[in-house]
Amino acid sequence: GQQLNQSPQSMFIQEGEDVSMNCTSSSIFNTWLWYKQEPGEGPVLLIALYKAGELTSNGRLTAQFGITRKDSFLNISASIPSDVGIYFCAGQLYGNNDMRFGAGTRLTVKP
């Protein structure tokens, strides 16, 4: 099955910096999701996007559903050490029963 192209693969940033990561696909999706995974745990849903062009925030996190429905980005503002983890994007098609995942962006925040 087709996986999503997520970039960058990893980021090393200083505390307080802003972060941006994105996901692209050759296919369209009806829903874009962003998850965060910490070591030894399952992914936790951060933001769900349901409409092309939609921009949604969750605290310091902001995500957008691309107009073409083939991409999405996630921004984290003013990063803090607890932002460390792997961030995954996922795309879901209406009526389909599985999601397609990006390979993840590993974020390291230096205090």
Added chain:
Amino acid sequence: DGGITQSPKYLFRKEGQNVTLSCEQNLNHDAMYWYRQDPGQGLRLIYYSQIVNDFQKGDIAEGYSVSREKKESFPLTVTSAQKNPTAFYLCASRRSGQSNQPQHFGDGTRLSIL
């Protein structure tokens, strides 16, 4: 508390042995999923089930089997036919009937070969 419980957290398999990973949810979700996660890769779908007594193969079903006898339970068996079983296994569930409801995940089981 409502959630998805996977057990055990760590599991070791000997050559030629079948092992079963447990997944239980009390969210009253109809659909349940099993994914495999390898380092540096996205999650890959093994099996999914939309309702009790029904399940479908995902992208990498070979060497795995599942059952769905109860709504809240979706165990995964890693058979001896799976030659490279070492991975992190994640179970997920979601409310179906509304197709764009997101999946929610358990905390995973790490399987290793002895």
